[in-house]
Amino acid sequence: MFDVAGLWHGFQIAATPVNLMWGLIGCALGTAVGVLPGLGPAATIALLLPISMKMGSPVTAIILMSGIFYGAMYGGSTTSILLKIPGEAASVVTCIDGYEMAKSGRAGAALGVAAIGSFIAGTIGLIGLTMMAPPLAEAALKFGPSEYFSLTVLGLLLATYLTGESALKGLTMAIVGLILGCMGLDPLSGAVRFDFGVADLQSNLDFVTLAMGLFGVGEILYSLEKSGTASILTTRIENVFPKLADLTRSGWSMVRGSVIGFLVGILPGGGAVLSSLISYAVEKKASKHPEEFGHGAIEGVAGPESANNAAASSSFIPLLTLGIPGNASTAMIFAALLIHGITPGPFLLKEHADVFWGVVASMYIGNVMLLILNLPLIGIWVQLLRVPYSFLAPLIMVLTLVGVYSVNNNVFDIWVMLVMGVFGYVARKLKFDLGPLLLAFVLGPIMERSLRQALLMSNGDGSVFFTRPISGSLMAIAIAFVLYNLWAARKKNRAARAVASSEAAK
Amino acid sequence: MHKRIWTVLATALGMFVAATNGLAAYPEKPIQLIVPYGAGGSTDLLARAIATVAPKYFPQPLVVVNKGGGGGIPGRVDVVRSKADGYTLLFGWGSGEDLVVPHQRKLPYDLFTDFETVCRMSIHSIALAVPASSPHKSLADLVKAAKSKEYVTASVSTKGASVDVTFLLFGKAAGIKVTTIPGAGGADAITKLVGGHVDFGGGHPSEILPHMKAGRLRALAVALEQRDASIPDVPTFKESGYDVVTAGSVKGVAAPKGTPPEVIAYLEKKFKEVSEDAEFKKIMSDLGQPVNYMNAAEYKVWFKQAYDQFGLLYKTLGIETK
Numbered sequence: 001m002f003d004v005a006g007l008w009h010g011f012q013i014a015a016t017p018v019n020l021m022w023g024l025i026g027c028a029l030g031t032a033v034g035v036l037p038g039l040g041p042a043a044t045i046a047l048l049l050p051i052s053m054k055m056g057s058p059v060t061a062i063i064l065m066s067g068i069f070y071g072a073m074y075g076g077s078t079t080s081i082l083l084k085i086p087g088e089a090a091s092v093v094t095c096i097d098g099y100e101m102a103k104s105g106r107a108g109a110a111l112g113v114a115a116i117g118s119f120i121a122g123t124i125g126l127i128g129l130t131m132m133a134p135p136l137a138e139a140a141l142k143f144g145p146s147e148y149f150s151l152t153v154l155g156l157l158l159a160t161y162l163t164g165e166s167a168l169k170g171l172t173m174a175i176v177g178l179i180l181g182c183m184g185l186d187p188l189s190g191a192v193r194f195d196f197g198v199a200d201l202q203s204n205l206d207f208v209t210l211a212m213g214l215f216g217v218g219e220i221l222y223s224l225e226k227s228g229t230a231s232i233l234t235t236r237i238e239n240v241f242p243k244l245a246d247l248t249r250s251g252w253s254m255v256r257g258s259v260i261g262f263l264v265g266i267l268p269g270g271g272a273v274l275s276s277l278i279s280y281a282v283e284k285k286a287s288k289h290p291e292e293f294g295h296g297a298i299e300g301v302a303g304p305e306s307a308n309n310a311a312a313s314s315s316f317i318p319l320l321t322l323g324i325p326g327n328a329s330t331a332m333i334f335a336a337l338l339i340h341g342i343t344p345g346p347f348l349l350k351e352h353a354d355v356f357w358g359v360v361a362s363m364y365i366g367n368v369m370l371l372i373l374n375l376p377l378i379g380i381w382v383q384l385l386r387v388p389y390s391f392l393a394p395l396i397m398v399l400t401l402v403g404v405y406s407v408n409n410n411v412f413d414i415w416v417m418l419v420m421g422v423f424g425y426v427a428r429k430l431k432f433d434l435g436p437l438l439l440a441f442v443l444g445p446i447m448e449r450s451l452r453q454a455l456l457m458s459n460g461d462g463s464v465f466f467t468r469p470i471s472g473s474l475m476a477i478a479i480a481f482v483l484y485n486l487w488a489a490r491k492k493n494r495a496a497r498a499v500a501s502s503e504a505a506k
Numbered sequence: 507m508h509k510r511i512w513t514v515l516a517t518a519l520g521m522f523v524a525a526t527n528g529l530a531a532y533p534e535k536p537i538q539l540i541v542p543y544g545a546g547g548s549t550d551l552l553a554r555a556i557a558t559v560a561p562k563y564f565p566q567p568l569v570v571v572n573k574g575g576g577g578g579i580p581g582r583v584d585v586v587r588s589k590a591d592g593y594t595l596l597f598g599w600g601s602g603e604d605l606v607v608p609h610q611r612k613l614p615y616d617l618f619t620d621f622e623t624v625c626r627m628s629i630h631s632i633a634l635a636v637p638a639s640s641p642h643k644s645l646a647d648l649v650k651a652a653k654s655k656e657y658v659t660a661s662v663s664t665k666g667a668s669v670d671v672t673f674l675l676f677g678k679a680a681g682i683k684v685t686t687i688p689g690a691g692g693a694d695a696i697t698k699l700v701g702g703h704v705d706f707g708g709g710h711p712s713e714i715l716p717h718m719k720a721g722r723l724r725a726l727a728v729a730l731e732q733r734d735a736s737i738p739d740v741p742t743f744k745e746s747g748y749d750v751v752t753a754g755s756v757k758g759v760a761a762p763k764g765t766p767p768e769v770i771a772y773l774e775k776k777f778k779e780v781s782e783d784a785e786f787k788k789i790m791s792d793l794g795q796p797v798n799y800m801n802a803a804e805y806k807v808w809f810k811q812a813y814d815q816f817g818l819l820y821k822t823l824g825i826e827t828k
Contacts, residue, residue, distance in 0.1 A: 141697070141700060141701040141702075142701065143701070144698065144701060144703035145687075145698070145703065185577065187690060188664075188665055188688045189665045189666070189688070192611075199614075203577070203579075203580075341547060341550075343693045343694070345693075345697060346697060346701075347693070347697060347700075350720075351716065445690075446690075449689070449690055453687050453688075453689070453698075456659075456685055456687050457659050457685070457687055457703070457704070459656070459657065459685070
């Protein structure tokens with residue numbers, strides 16, 4: 001069950017000076033972008049993709065990127081608590097009670113509980129990853145084209161419905177992503193599609209270019225709208241080591257958050273954001289003091305902050321065993337693995353054991369690094385909030401332009417990135433979530449290929465998606481999910497109409 | 507008097523031209539081997555094996571440069587556009603992009619007039635394999651079982667690529683209907699095969715050898731005239747009674763058109779020495795890649811034949827070309 005030899009081998013790789021250094025850089029960078037509102041882990045990993053290509057070893061590159069991903073889960077809470085602005089999407093709910101705690105002078109306790117909860121949950125998530133990935137990789141061989149198709153359908157549906165505020169907006173973005181994913185070479189026959197007679201569009205759109213445009217340029221433009229710096233509640237942080245009473249009160253919240261985060265993180269399309277929302281709801285129900293929620297309940301910080309870290313760890317499971325990324329950040333890591341000639345999937349663990357165990361072990365080490373970075377050193381990160389965006393934005397912009405050009409040395413890519421950047425900006429302004437777009441762009445070709453392969457194998461008989469046990473179950477979940485959401489939306493509509501008509505009657 | 511000065515000047519100029527052409531001193535700087543695919547693929551591994559032993563034979567290092575993406579086309583375009591001075595070479599000349607793809611679509615260069623052939627280093631044959639759990643121990647078993655079914659499925663790397671063509675040819679020779687399932691490249695096709703989602707599949711020995719060693723796959727036949735040195739226990743299709751011989755995927759070296767013949771001759775000779783090196787042979791057998799050296803003149807003729815054969819197969823098998 002627990003591959004001690006494998007993990008030990010991983011620690012030997014992760015503990016080499018070079019990998020330790022990049023792990024630390026990743027964690028520190030992750031904390032920094034987590035703290036800074038406006039720049040998330042997905043955007044940061046996108047900006048670093050060109051650099052990772054120049055790194056000789058794929059292990060080192062993935063250690064750096066995963067460090068940014070789970071490091072941001074730590075950093076995000078800081079801004080939520082001190083500014084009531086989520087530093088990172090997965091820390092949205094932490095704003096509610098974290099900020100209230102800070103207002104009543106308990107910023108230290110909130111930050112401390114968030115960091116400790118993150119550490120415990122991150123580590124629990126990793127233990128789960130260590131135990132579950134090898135048997136799942138074995139089981140993943142059972143996944144043929146029909147199973148992959150059903151899984152990607154389910155994943156896209158979940159991502160569409162759950163990440164944003166509106167399912168319709170999510171669906172719109174997913175469709176845009178699917179269309180962009182269709183451009184270039186047909187995944188089966190190699191025929192050219194949607195090139196509009198432009199030679200540069202004959203190969204598929206480059207993931208790095210797209211991601212850097214949507215997330216990098218788009219986020220910079222969006223953040224520029226908010227002028228000036230927000231006022232920080234307090235820069236003096238005291239008592240970050242929580243009192244025993246705080247810990248006993250939030251201990252179970254951390255455990256519950258970890259379990260919720262782990263389970264939600266495994267779902268394709270699930271992940272950190274969703275798990276923190278669910279955890280908050282669960283904590284409110286489970287608490288003995290539900291009336292305190294919204295007024296500085298420590299459980300409302302401990303639960304969600306634990307959940308998003310456990311989800312960050314467990315979202316590596318579908319990525320590394322099935323080759324199915326579940327969120328924007330793991331989609332970036334998926335691309336980075338491909339760039340290094342490693343296909344994420346059932347054989348990654350067998351053929352690239354170094355990469356798998358090296359990265360997993362580095363995450364154990366990274367969580368310890370992050371605990372140190374976020375407890376005793378928290379003051380440094382708070383200072384980061386004082387750097388004016390007018391310095392940061394141009395710097396990031398230059399890095400983006402140079403970075404995207406360096407990938408293929410092609411000026412055309414810069415134009416594509418800028419167009420995507422403007423698109424990303426407009427989409428964010430209209431409150432469209434870009435996550436489903438990017439996921440659809442990655443999953444779309446897998447989905448199309450699996451669909452066509454399955455139909456070729458069955459001689460055109462579409463019932464295979466429902467009659468094969470794994471595929472059928474996934475499809476049933478997907479259908480039930482859509483029906484439930486339609487039903488819930490209808491109920492909500494009726495209730496709203498009832499309220500409206502009763503008000504009209506008055 | 508004047509005449510003599512002119513003679514001296516002309517001689518000096520001649521020497522100068524010869525010197526600047528780098529003929530006398532070639533190579534005086536590192537030689538780039540452009541691999542038009544990503545790092546870690548079979549072509550890249552072969553190029554790196556050559557670069558490893560090259561210092562024994564070349565006074566300058568051979569540097570492997572990966573210019574992947576775009577189905578191997580952009581890397582080739584780069585070589586065509588680079589200076590014909592012998593410092594930029596294409597590695598992988600004779601792969602599917604050269605033998606097969608030109609039958610499907612128009613490429614931004616001319617296969618026969620834009621390159622100078624240098625030599626052939628290896629042939630990656632195509633082997634047919636079944637999952638270890640499959641009841642079939644030989645091609646005869648497979649064909650017998652297939653005849654009682656409407657059709658059999660085979661996973662292949664991409665549609666119209668050499669593996670696809672080979673299996674369709676096998677179906678025709680054996681009188682069975684083979685439905686090929688194209689994937690996202692070799693690795694994807696092999697994963698489906700190992701998972702038992704298709705009746706058979708296959709690819710180059712370097713792709714299936716790790717799975718054969720791990721007991722996950724069993725190779726039944728190889729589509730060459732003689733057995734493949736990297737999997738010597740596997741019989742050829744011909745030995746089993748089916749006339750299926752294809753060129754597979756070939757790994758050769760080419761230079762941009764206009765590279766001086768002296769440079770080509772030099773490279774030809776040096777690559778031959780590399781191909782006979784014991785250390786190189788050892789690395790290659792570990793990689794599951796056979797060494798099949800051929801000089802420029804022989805390879806040029808052989809390549810044209812292989813190219814024409816694929817064109818003919820496209821027609822007889824009715825594969826759509828556009």
